[in-house]
Amino acid sequence: MLRLLFWIAVIAAAFWLWRRFNRPAAPKARPHDSEPAPMVRCAQCGIHVPRDKALPQGSQWFCSQAHLDQSER
Numbered sequence: 001m002l003r004l005l006f007w008i009a010v011i012a013a014a015f016w017l018w019r020r021f022n023r024p025a026a027p028k029a030r031p032h033d034s035e036p037a038p039m040v041r042c043a044q045c046g047i048h049v050p051r052d053k054a055l056p057q058g059s060q061w062f063c064s065q066a067h068l069d070q071s072e073r
């Protein structure tokens with residue numbers, strides 16, 4: 001019985017390795033998005049944030065609503 005379990009484990013491991021080496025291009029988190037997100041600079045604190053997360057105000061960008069509000073004062 002123990003030998004049978006041993007061989008099942010060996011075959012499962014071999015199968016797992018075979019699949020791993022046959023498919024080196026595993027699906028990644030971002031498959032077709034090779035371009036980095038454009039970064040913009042917060043006009044209030046100067047940090048760089050992805051443009052899709054930044055808040056526009058005229059020609060300026062801000063990292064958060066708080067900094068956008070501070071710039072208006």
Ligand SMILES: [Zn+2]
Pocket residue numbers: 042043044045046047062063064067
């Ligand atoms: Zn900021």
